[in-house]
Amino acid sequence: MGLGLQMFVNALLLGGLYALMGIGFSLQWGISGIINLSYGAMVLLGSYLSLIIFNMFHIDPFISMFVTGAILFLLGAFIYRFTLQPLLKGGIVFTLIVTFAIRLIIENIILLVWSADYRTIRVSYAGSNFQFLGAFVPLTKFLTFIIAGVIIYLTYQFMMNTKIGKGIQAVALDKEGAMAVGVDDQKMYLINFALGTALGGVTGTLWATIYSFSPHVMDVIIGRVFIIAILGGLGNIWGAAAGGLLLAFVETSGAIFIGSHWQEAIGLVIMVLVLLLRPHGLIGKKFFG
Template identity: 40%
Template structure:
């Protein structure tokens, strides 16, 4: 789950050198998209993933192409402020459209699960884990094998060299930001099946995305997968020792430790670290 949430954030940060504070709000929009399609048309939340991804891709592409692109040459602080403003705007839009009331999705298979001995794994949680992993692997395959994916990786490694071989970096930037937003939308649709939906739910997941990106190293899908797995295991193990009320604090403690001891991430890939 955390890998699906953090991979788009990590990709955007690694390729564009933009810390997208609005990523959490995009996760929230994906959750509301699933909620809207479920309540209005009866569409299963897992079936709403392609629609959430398409809508968020379009939003991300337009946002980068016509807004963020204008301040990218003015330092990382400007993009931080801009994406923070975008995040506030998206939260306000959600408040206007859906109010601040808590929303939830209860599909027909809620409360059912797969039994493994004495353990019952809910179908919703199982679906989130399996589909989340499939999305991460699909993105990794796209970046590794497609022409656009190779252009994205080349731009991340060296923007000037990519331009010399004919890569349109402005198009790559917009498409990459769109892909990151689409992954956020997919994560939101997935999460809508297991958590309560609110306009401010994204605040939690922007923090988780920071931890995942820092643990795994910027710009790598495999790194996001490793970072998400490590964060999930650390939170679960830590909660069993100190209690679930400290679960979120455990993740941020890990973030501080990694930044101090191994700032390039667990996988040690430094080639995205330079701004």
């Protein structure tokens, strides 16, 4: 029993981070219509930004995440306005090429500034834990889980209860209809894309508190968010959250029952099954509206 509970805790805590990580990507893809291949790079940029802030000002990543989130929001808005928006009419291939180019640029900047070495943010309480019913709960992972939950909830409230959030939903559901009643579609897409980027940046900061990171981690991240977004359904906040949790549980149980070296393959198998059987994702609807 103790072992089972420990595994459940492991999966749950991992799932929280996956959920947050998946939402930004899912919003960008599902609503702004951009498959953002630079998403992993943006997440890592969040990690490295909080590393700088930590090293220079000794500010805890759980505080600096607001700063990284804000910076990434502006960066996302800038990238959307000046590279993606002019090319949207060119179709999906153009956005793929552009976001891939952005990924390469960010990757090379990271390599230039920080090299390919692995980095960690060593907060004083890293490695601390507490016991819950006999299972060990790592403190940083627990905090990350709670914060991810809060951010997901706030994002949902933003989408449901603010004018901009409703505007974003409107253009997602029916672009022409929304434009006819005076919603500025490009502005909504821009805010949505920037919001997705900010969520990515915050994820990166949280990631940095629990894992070591180097530029190659961006590939790991982009692989995961594809699976999460597809499992949950595009542009759907709760769907992406559920997708993140599901992926974490699938990986964990795969590692337990089949063997650790299969844990990544199992995620991909589930993704293919979902694509074949439920192309709109497990949470049915195309949009969260």
